[in-house]
Amino acid sequence: MKNVNQMLLAFFLGLLVLNGHSDLQAEPDKQNAGEKQKTKQTEKQEQDENSSKPALFMTIESPVGEVTYGRVTNAALSLQNEASQNNQTGYLILQISPGSSPFHQVQGLAKFLASSKLSSLKTIAWVPETVIGNNVVLALACDEIVMHPDAELGDIGYGKAVDRDEREFVLSIVEKRHNVKLSRALALGMMDPQQAVLKIKIQQGEGDKKQVESRIVTPEELKRLQDNMAVIVDVETIKEVGSLGVFSGSKARALDVLVQQLANSRGDLAELYGIPREKLRDDPTAGEAPQAMLIKVDGMIEPILETFIERQINRAVNSGANMLIFEIESGGGYLLSGTNLANKIADLEAINVRTVAYVPDYAMSSAAIIALGCDEIFLKPDAQIGDAGPISMNKDGQFEHAPEKVLSPLRVTLKDLAEKKGRPAAVCEAMSDKDLEIFEVTNNKTGQLWYMTEDEIHQSNGEWIKGQMVPESRKANLLTANGVRAHELKIAEPPVRDMDELKQRLGIPADVTLKAVGRTWVDTLVYVLNSSFFTGLVIAMGIMFIYLEFYTLTGLFGIMSAVCFGLFFWSHVLGGTAGYLEIVLFSLGLICILLEIFVIPGFGIFGISGGLLVLCSIVLASQTFGDYNTLRPGSDFANMTKTIGTMSASILTVIVLAIALNRFLPESRLMHSITLAPPGESPGTDEIRLDPELLENSGTLSLNGLELAVGMKGVTSSVLRPAGRVEIDGVWVDVISEGPFIQPGTEVIVSKINGNEVIVREVV
DSSP: HHHHHHHHHHHHHHHHHHHHHHHHHEEEHHHHHHHHHHHHHHHHHHHHHHTTSSSSEEEESOOOHHHHHHHHHHHHHHHHHHHHHHHHHHEEEEOOOOSSOOOOHHHOOOOOOGGGGGGGGGEEEEOOOOOSSTHHHHHHTSSEEEEOTOOOETTTTTSSSSOOHHHHHHHHHTOOOOOTTTHHHHHHHHHHOOOOOOEEEOOOOOGGOEEEEEEEEHHHHHHHHHHTTTEEEEEEEETTTTTOOEEEHHHHHHHHHHHHHHHHHHHHHHHHOOOOOOSSOTTTTSSSSOOOOEEEEEBOHHHHHHHHHHHHHHHHHHHSSSEEEEEBBBBBBHHHHHHHHHHHHGGGGGGGOOOEEESEEEEEEEHHHHHHHHEEEOOOOEEEEEOOOOEEEETOOOOEEEOOHHHHHHHHHHHHHHHTOOOOOOHHHHHTTTTTOOOEETTTOOOOOEEEHHHHHHHHHEEEEEEEEGGGGGTTOOOOHHHHHHHHSSSSSSSSSSSSHHHHHHHTTTTOOHHHBBHHHHHHHHHEEEHHHHHHHHHHHHHHHHHHHHOOOOOOHHHHHHHHHHHHHHHHTTTOOHHHHHHHHHHHHHHHHHHHTTOSSSSSSHHHHHHHHHHHHHHTSOOOOSSSSSSHHHSHHHHEEEEHHHHHHHHHOOOOOOOHHHGGGGGGGGHHSOOOTTTOOOOOOOOOOOOOOHHSSSSSEEEETTEEEOEEEEEESSSSSEEEEEEEEEEEEEEEEEEOOOOOOOOOEEEEEETTTEEEEEOO
16 A cells, blocks of 8 residues: 555656646747747847948049049038937948059048048948058048958058158057057058067066056167066067068958958948948949939840840930939840840949849849849849749750850859859859759858858858758759848848839939830831841842842942841841841852852852852841740740741742732833843834944944954853853953843854943844
8 A cells, every 4th residue: 555655646746747847848938939039029120220320331442532532521421410310320431442642632531531520430441452552541540441351451652651741640640549450650660661560568567467468569669668667578570671561451450450350342341330231332422312214124135125225224324324223024034135234234333333123023034133233132022033044945845954064154153243242142153053052151250141052161161150051042943032031141132112112222312203214216226127027028128129230230229228238237236136247247248149240250159158148147147146045945946947937038028029020120111211221122122123233333442452343243251140251352351241141151242332331142
């Protein structure tokens, strides 16, 4: 019984323990859920605070002049006013560019940056590449300096000591102690190659109160400290006498001088200071209302649309626009056209034009690539972007992803665009590579969040800590994201609801109406002439006019034919499918045909070659070869078939019209008046009568010792089409047939001599 009671007691105790354990387990779950919720709220609050941070990014180009001074001071004072009103700290980030500038211009701007007028701003000098000379003073005047690890800063005097007045000004800027990493000794070393710079450690206090302090000093300052009995525990020479005072970002960071942080890109800057990436775009308007223009990119991305968009860009820039908004709504199209447009848009940054992609619904395939060429991308929350993998059609007619030889250069292009615009290259590449897995990574020093491939993480040598895989980059899947997710993946800005919110975010006044750049009559004509119907019509008319020119020999129809083919090539050059090669091939083909007809006797080699060259030039001018189309795989063969079909229809039309004209033209009064009638032929009759009196009075021609007269006979040396050569009494004579073509070796008679023109007909 006692054992039974003990067993029951143990059983009930076990239940209590289990119950208590479950309660204890449930409690941490609730705590974890609460902490997660709290973390999300904190992250959202931080994002809201960061988005409202007063911040401005500007590039100081060289040489610094009055325009640059006015632009920077006006923008800085405007930002100072905004920060003061909101009781916040503003961030003025100045990218210092290499180049040479007059010291007095640099002096004025540096004095302004170090003044108390910007008390609510933190000025940050961003040095992504090596800067030497007077421009270095601008970086020294800022509160903080951030450098690329490989960039260098210093050598203010270009290898020589700077003048005394300039040196005193720089030292006065340094002594204001805005930059705690900058010292008088370091500045002296940057201004004078003969100045040595030392890093020393000074011990202060004894026992538990002992402290060691690092200082940057000159040898003279070190001697004074030693004379004052300072305890020097370590001396390191960081710049020797005779060496240039230039410090790389990595070296300065290792010495804990000059720079506060290192950054590889503007994206790193954004992470370091908690500033939204869209605020680290160079604003050409410098605080003023931007001159914005809207360009719509819709429908299939193809060469005609590509050249149309390029013309719109050029018109907008020439009109003074400094902000271009591309409203993209397209499922994609030609890969080559997409990458060409993306690179064209990306290069606008060099001429201080800000580019923005606005995606209200979707930008897929090559349209997504175009968006990646813009400085900023704004999507609606549910809009989609991505799926930029090129596909082709195999021999069995099945769709398949393009081979590696196409994918490799595309990945290079996407990586270059990402690096130019401060986006994760891995995310952009995953849009085109279905097997590329990317991971969320964290910088082990700064805590920066980024996205990388497995190879990139490995190459970082532990700098980035690998996190979870991005689910959109799973195997056999091309990365596609909506507006919210695109922002999380750092390829787009926070989503916008509509165009009004976009204007607000870009600083465009609400009363400004953005109208898309319209088509001109040239654009409309190019679109019309590039359609299949009008292309065939123009070719048919060109060939028909050539036929009429041979029939009449007036020159009028030859000019009209040249106009037709000129319109064909002009429209296709502006349409993006033709270039110099096609025009050269067409010209060579035409020359060969003319040589065959009028000059060189032979067996038709020049004529056949010329015809093939003309055919090839027209086919090449009608389409772009070697491109992978993400919507219509195998389009090269399909377009070539379509082009040959159009030409065949044109030639068939010409044949039908020629048959009809041969029937009705001889009876037409208009054509009869301009048609060349053979001598002795009565108009409107088929009978040829050679009047003896006319033969006697038609004149003579002296040629190479031969007195050529009407009635003389000879033998054709080449085909008369209708021009050619005839051998008369051992002399070759250029003649024209008065009737149909005459084959070589045929006996002919001179029927008329008109000046230098000799007309013959076949002896029957």
